[in-house]
Amino acid sequence: MASDEKRIENDLSYPILLSERVRATVDEAESFKFECAEVGKQVDRLCQMLRTMVRFATATPNLYEPPIRRVVAEVCKNLERTLILVRKCKRRSILRRVVTIVTVADFRKVLSFLEASIGDMKWLIDVFDAEGAEGGKVVIQHSLPQIASNDPMLSWIWSHIATVQMGLPGDRCEAAKGLASLANDNDRNKTIIVEEGGVPPLLKLFKEGTSPEAQIAAATALYNLANDRDRVQVIVIGLAIPNIVQVLGESPMGVQIEASRLVARMAEHDPVAQEDFARENVIRPLVTLLSFETFLDGSKDQLGKQSIHSILQINKELEKNSLYKSNSRPVGNSPMHMEGSSRTGHSRKERENEDPEIKLKLKISCARALWMLAKGSVSNSRKLTETKGLLCLAKLVENDQGERQFNCLMTIMEIAAAAESNADLRRAAFKTNSPAAKAVVEQLLRVIQELDNPSLQIPAIKSIGSLARTFSAKETRVIGPLVTQISHRNLDVAAEAAIALGKFACPENFLCVEHSKAIIEFKAIPQLMRLLRNNEHNQLHGLILLCYLALHAGNSESLEQARVLTALEGADRTVFSHHPELRELVSRAIYHLNLYHTGVQSQIMS
Incomplete structure (x- = not known):
């Protein structure tokens, strides 16, 4: 951080040096003195603003730099133009004065450039509240700086990103919602947000968990950005995947919904993210969340004794993991994390009392995440079967309807396709005496025969075809x-x-x-x-x-x-x-x- 602060301070010091050179040259002017004096006034004002920004930048940690750098670069160009013009007004030989022609129009143009730079600097100072009493306070601005006149969206995005990165907790949440809305509008806004450094502050807000609302807002913004492989890779580079897996284990259901949606979107658009999620063992917590309350009715006996044991193991894991404290949660590749421990910040009783609509949304998003993780991936499909996921999917296909049932069928279809291409997976997951495999086949046949719904029948038929050799x-x-x-x-x-x-x-x-x-x-x-x-x-x-x-x-x-x-x-x-x-x-x-x-x-x- 110290090196970053030094670098931005150096960027700001150069235009201050230029403004001092202009001011000294104005004092030496022999012609166009009135015009040079007007230029001097504007340069003095601009220099004062630059010094304000230097004081603010050096005293502010976690500074959002892109708009400062862009504005300062434009200020430098305008000051260099100004210096060239004012130098022409110094005492020179008659021949040089004849060759070098200066007009009032030249001064009007330079003054307009300086006014534009002053407007840009004022916008910067207002956004960062650099003259305010509270350090680090950021204000979302809806005014338009001159530098963004050809692209008004740029100033909005700068203002929102700065607030997410540097603002007060409530303001950060609102700014994240604003970025989510802008990203949802079109792909061009998504590109600008990523190019202007919007991903790291959103990831930080998502990880810190200052409030569930803030985490949901950050996750929604990241979800809206992650519909393109290049943008997903930027999110992956920001070390998002371990944080997403951690949030899945220890957050309220509303946050887990958005986290699982983000897993699905990233895995759908980037095979690298798909495999990275599996390495971070995201499949087990997703299966655990999906299986919550799935096997609480009296139909366990339909699936055999071994199935009951598998079911109890899944449900027991939720109860066991809820005992851990949130600050003891390991991340990365620690032993407990690699075991796939999925833990919630709420007790089991609190989860059971959650709104049924929230529970349904969580299961829908988890099922879709598993579908996208299994899609075209033998290794992920194998991990899913090793977590007893097949049994859970079969039960949900049996009892559910709508989007959750569809997502579960599509997940089964992807696992079956992986088994078709890999004999080891086929023998391990779909052996004839496997209760989970039997349950899956029974439900696939039921969907084919009893549900007159092509969108459900087609994945069921494809799954049976993929399993033909079993x-x-x-x-x-x-x-x-x-x-x-x-x-x-x-x-x-x-x-x-x-x-x-x-x-x-x-x-x-x-x-x-x-x-x-x-x-x-x-x-x-x-x-x-x-x-x-x-x-x-x-x-x-x-x-x-x-x-x-x-x-x-x-x-x-x-x-x-x-x-x-x-x-x-x-x-x-x-x-x-x-x-x-x-x-x-x-x-x-x-x-x-x-x-x-x-x-x-x-x-x-x-």
Whole structure:
């Protein structure tokens, strides 16, 4: 901090030196004395303001410097112009005076520059209350300095950031709300706030926790800024992630809502932040908050003894962590932090008495945060399953509706997609005897069969498809619901059902032959034939599934009766033009069907 103060003091000392040079040159002027005297008066006034700012800067810790530097740089330029002009009025030879022409208009221009600099300095002094009795007091100004005349928003942002960084507690909160509002207006305001150093004071206000309202205001402003990867990285560089994780563990529910929303937004827009959050073990406190009051009803017995143990472990953690004092909370990579201890500043009883709407918002935001953390990340998905998160998600899908249920389904979908791409995760999290995995599958099938809501059915269908390699040949219960959805009136649901079934029947699935036979037994062929008459997207996935069925169960009478061979041979050639890799698959399927249905082929040829 001392080096920063010295640097800003040096920046302020240079224009003071320039103003003294101008004043000395004014006294030596031989021509345009009246105009030079007017310039001297303005420079004296400007110099007095600069000295005021020097005294304020050297006596004020935690000084917000960007507007001071910008204004001082402009003041220096104007003083340099003034010095050049006034020097021309000194005694010179006749030849020099003829060559160097000075006019009254030149003085008018310089005086206008000086007046602009005086206005800018007055605005600075007013914002920082540099002449006030209270040191460090900052006042939000709605007036416009000349330096920001082409960009009025800049002065507002400067004023708000200065207040957040240096103001009184109540003023800091209001200024943070102002920045949140400005950031919510457009991306240009977001960029200015970040470029002008608005992130560090917001993070400091969020961390200090002077009041829940102030923390919420700071978190909201940061949330509004964090919709771009570059801006998220600025927040990450400011060491935001350990502070966010700490706040999640020990703050009131209202603050935890905003903290979890911020986790979701940062993880959504920056993969680096996504992994950094996981390293700081944010997943466990999020699961703990999500599971709060989730398993308090009498339906525990539905999930088996091992599940009950997992549930109790989750709920016990909340009770255990509430015993710690807030000032004993470790941060960073301390041992307790790495264990994922999630602690609240309120007792369990106080949390249970919280407004139900607040509890709902917290669970919604935590579920979305887990979704964004799991999205495209095998490591985060593994950590989520290790915290017994699957069990909690399954229970919420069962009992909830609306946004919370949707967020939980999307989280499951991302975990299932990660398991599809990683055999170790698939074996660990979705082994056949796992109560959590069974609970998840049961709820996915229930959503597919009972909820006529495409926005929920699609992630459930995708999840079952991603888990295709975890089901044994005997588990045909997952095949039937998918086959039924092929004829769904919503074409996206029908396409996703075909894609999911394709993962059961594809050659990469070790049980593709058994699954293909099961798909045919559930009368999928007629529905697939109807699917081929839909749009190109549905035709594509319908054709792929038909080809797999032909390759692995080509001797089925259902294929012959439905004239699948004819359908494949008459497939729309436009699909091949957009998906050339499909041509070879269809050719192989036709060849394979010809081996079993030569009679049908002969009839067609004749």
